[in-house]
Amino acid sequence: MNRHLARGLFLALVALGFGLGSLRYSIGRLDHAGPGLFPLAISALLFLVALGTMARAAVEPSERLEVKVGNIGLILGSLCAFALVSKLVNMSAGIVVMVFIATAAGRDYSWIRNLKISAGLLAIAFGFQQLLGLNLPLL
Template sequence: MNNLNLVRGLFLMAIALIFGLTSLKYKLGEFSRAGPGMFPLVVSCLLFLIGLATVVRSRFVKPVPLNYNMRNIALVLIGLCGFAVLSAHLNMIAGIVFLVFCSSFAGASYSVVRNLKISAVLIGIALVFQRFLGLNLPLF
């Protein structure tokens, strides 16, 4: 399963299946009077075929190892979602601090002082956006 080409094909087929099977829930209609499910089904089928072709092709070309590192993307995503959740329930300043501190773990080096400085500058920028550009930011 560590073959990039194979995983890519399977991934595309999975997307095609998710959308294709969901589109069966909607009315298909006929070609002369296509329902809401017709076009998504056609496109999903095409995508499935391309995924299948990619899988078949992966049998014939040299395997390429798949590299991934879930740590960094996870940290960044937690930072973004935490920003949204904290901004909704507490305020955006907390969100900014959380975003900076959380995502910085993904960086090559970690420094609390630097993070505090970045947070301070970003909060300043957010204040400018709110006061002078009229952005509707829930800062407090």
């Protein structure tokens, strides 16, 4: 199967799943949004990205889809490590551990890039905690 087509189909399925799920909630209006408006809007944008990805598959030369079970295991393992380290230590340490494990699934491994990604995710998490008042156990 074409790699770009598979990506587009997967994104379309995710978008449809969340978009249809958001219809169970009130959409409201743009001036008075309901709880279903934001997930519906994000789903619609993701579906547009999926359509663009599928169109790319029709235009560009085909790349064969390769399923790498080891990489899937690394990603799943990084999520499990995030949950475990967040529970035992704190969420900040969990984020860093998750990034360092998950990026091992990529083509080239860079400690400096991992530190930058970790710093960015930590900044977002602290922003959610401080600005939105979310109860995140970051420290």
